[in-house]
Amino acid sequence: MSDPSILAALTARLALLSSISFGGFPTVLPDVRHFVVVAHGWVTDQEFTNYFALAQSIPGPNMILMMSFVGWKVWGLPGALASAVATFGPPCTIYFASYSLWDRFRDARWQETVRRGLVPVTIGLVIASGTVMARAADVDWQAAAVTIAAATLMLSTRLNPLWMLLAGGTLGGLGLL
């Protein structure tokens, strides 16, 4: 595993995939899995699944962390760092270029139309991701009650949402969910 060409191949593939991950990095996870598990056998299927679950439950940039775990397994610390940079570097450049362009036409009439059309669809998708997450997390009625309580409290009070996360974690840890 100390062949530098392996490190280069992994980094190049992640940079390519992150540049085409329209709709968020999870959309290219199947391609990443195919590359590192099926095509090269650098990571086992079980390891790949563990990395995903772990990255989802650690606060922070979860997809970047997941790719860092893959890089760590393949090429140690340099692999982890290179994979992280390959995952966020190219998209950051694209985000910056497109936002600067968008901002330059801020007052154009067409932008007002595009904005008014796009924003509602976006909001619908945000609410949908919440319910998709809820479906995965709400394994029983108690967990569903936690989800509903958190949503209601956030909408109706100024309470810091960290309290709701803490309450959810405590109830779960006590075995009540």
Added chain:
Amino acid sequence: MSKPDIKQSYPEHPSLAAVSIAFLKVSLYGIGGGGGLVWARRITVDQQRWISEQDFADIVSLCQFMPGPNIVGIAVCVGTRLRGAIGAVAAVSGFLLIPWTIGFIVGVLCLQHAQNPVLQHILGGISAAAAGLLVATGLRMMLPHRGSPAAVIFASLGFLLMALAKLPLLIVLIGLAPLSIAAAGFQIARAR
């Protein structure tokens, strides 16, 4: 190039350290897919009042169309809006440097141990609450648009197609965006 405009539109721009710390919080508080969005909105719109609800919704829309982790895109765009290119660097560094280091160390340690059932239950409870927070954030973002029937219809369609029909996000976006933009164009033309 467009930097002077950005500064003009927001004369009281925050310090780079403040931008960096704000996104450090977004990163550390946001657990699970979409968790960062809850905090990005709460901190930049509700608490600091750096950007308006509309600007935030705009940025989220733009990021959904671009490749890469959307929440990193939100950091880049909000940073750019507040302080130009250097603001984007501040936001992304705040978002990544410390959280990545902590997360990576914790992760590598966790991977060396077997899956602990108590830990799994705690994480399960946190995920359930986090899902509720994400739904509430979406509903909050919808509040300014609740008076527009077209906005309500297209938000509901986006929700139904992704949550119930389980279509991929990008497909829903490409399918609905032209219709929704056309409806908005029609509405604007009629209002004039």
